Amino acid sequence: MTKQRVAVLGSTGSIGVNTLDVLARHPERFEVFALTAASRVDEMLAQCARFKPAYAVMADEAAGRLLASRIKAEGISTRVLSGETALCEVAAHEATDVVMAAIVGAAGLAPCLAAARAGKRLLLANKEAIVVGGALFMDAVREGGALLLPIDSEHSAIFQCLPEDRSTWSQRIDHILLTSSGGPFRERDPATFSAVTPEQAVAHPNFAMGRKISVDSATMMNKALEVIEAKWLFDLAPEQVRVLIHPQQIVHSMVVCRDNSVLAQLGTPDMRVPIAYGLSFPERIESGAAALDFTKLTGLSFQSPDHLRYPGLALAWETLRGPAGSTAVLNAANEIAVAAFLDRRIRFDQIHAVNFSVLESISPRLSAAAPPAALEDLLALDERSRAVAEQCVQRLSLQAA
Template identity: 65%
Template sequence: MKQRLTVLGSTGSIGTSTLDVVVRHPERFEVFALSACTQVDLMLAQCAQFQPRYAVMASAPHARLLAEKIKVNGLETQVLQAQDALETIASHSEVDAVMAAIVGAAGLAPCLAAARAGKRLLLANKEALVVGGEVFLRAVREGGATLLPIDSEHSAIFQSLPEDPAMWAQRVDKIILTASGGPFRQRASGSLRDVTPSEACAHPNWVMGRKISIDSATMMNKALEVIEARYLFGLAPAQFDVVIHPQSTIHSMVQYRDMSVVAQLGTPDMRVPIAYGLAWPERVASGAAALDFHALSAMTFEAIDDHGHPERFPGLRLAWEVLAAPAGTTAVLNAANEVAVAEFLEQRIRFDQIHAVNLATLEAVQPSNPDSLEALLALDARARAAALRSAGRMAT
């Protein structure tokens, strides 16, 4: 039988890459539902190509516009709007797998719905774990869901670990996440205050959305990935390390107790981990180019504080600090960072003030062990309000 798929965030880079893999295997996959934020015309084209039963838009005006265009084009897709519609298409009884590619904390509720419904959950939304933490993991366990990481680093780790999770703690010495270093790896740290949004979004290796591109430039994406890896793989925070690997050929590594290292290599193409997640435990063609070892001139590695400038990526160390703090602190960091990045993209704060907003918010908001979605969302709202106040003070 075909695997019926819901794609949350179908018009983003992960969503479009997912559909590219799906279209290569019409005998294996079919699209049940799609969701998007504002890109009506691209969603219309996806509906025409994949004929989903449902299409969800984030706002009523965009939903109405899509519904009008769906009708004019004679399509049968039903258009829905509102947050509970995302939860509906993520947990629907006819859905087998959910690609969770909504950026930010907005993706938490539908991820929880999919987990509680026992779906195969392909997690490209790292915030579900960074914000949801133990609440999210409990939903996965109780719902009997299958959780498969889609971030290139976490997929690489998953592929490099023993098949039996019970063996991870016994055999693994540490997990090493690789980082490209982003566009400012060799830029003088003192000049980062003058960075523009377009410069920060110009990633040297990956084609990504604006928010994650900024996170890559600040290395906050790697801090969030360390937090996600801690929840995914269950090792102690001290067993995670980060190394800069500018070529993005090795996507991450697992060092075992005998000091052997297993790594996953490939071209920097998100279709590879997407195809792995969709077909797991099998493997199918992804459409990505093969890695040409004859053309590899070098694979180099650098410590985070190479060149004597540890202040270039000050946000990275926050991963270990918030993991050692009370439950919910990771959610505060995520909310602060989402606000700070948005303020920078709107050019209301400087690039170097993103970290300052994150620090100020962590100092201002004390979590109280959130144990439900409602508590997490309330904490997220408090942290966002505090971050906006901090950004406002810096902008004046």
């Protein structure tokens, strides 16, 4: 068997670390070709020492220089590159077979597009790439002949419930149900949300995730982004994507078919399962996840999300029905708002206020403009949205002072 050469974009994050764990279990099938990170030099050095990739890329140039000197001192043969151009180069490299796209935020869009246009097996854990990229991203996948495989546990679950022949999906699906844990504040009184601390918000009940994603889980903005992602991945109308709170996170999502039968994918909450499936599709390989023991399940519960508790969730459908580019605006605003909350510049309950305000400010201009037609258009829209969001954060900070 010829080994598949894998580029892991965002290798020091939780998805990247889990991907390397799965790859290490199957050295006969995979080899690590490239690793990328933002600025975590110590973690990247340790990964290079263990996996000995041909390339290591640091998005931060200063971190790249430091890593290069330490790689040289350790006598590791890995070549170190820096910057966004290098990220795109390893994603599209002729020697790369598989790309795990696990860079958090809009920063992952350009390398995802590069991998798509180069026709790679693209494992998409970076939901923001498709939320921001939308039709442009899906066109790149189709035109490049890439194989796009979802890694978010919910979208992987939907994918696993559907036949390999994608042309039959629209004939089978009535709607899909994305499940959510509800985050750490599922039972907390919303009237107390103004007192939520960053430490409380990042304490996800089931998964160990990065700080930004954990806050998104607490607000359920992660589910809003997943609704947008699902629309594009499965070519659905906005109303065909629905959300359920499922605290146990055993049922990872469901497909409701035209005949009202329901297909579901179940398992322990472990990201190595969708990662292993994406790496081996259409086969299945050992993931390292614990088996689901049905005799120990005390019950599975489901409920509709409370939109007073999670006001940002409704923005998913609003932006999907809005002018082209609206979902990119929402993503940019949310990244700024979450960062401001983690820096204690705004309150937890003001994250939604920032997102809503930015959409209200920019949407009229989107309605009057031509849809984004290139990466440069999306990046300009992203930059403009971040600037407006930062202004909103500053106003809220001054009001609180």
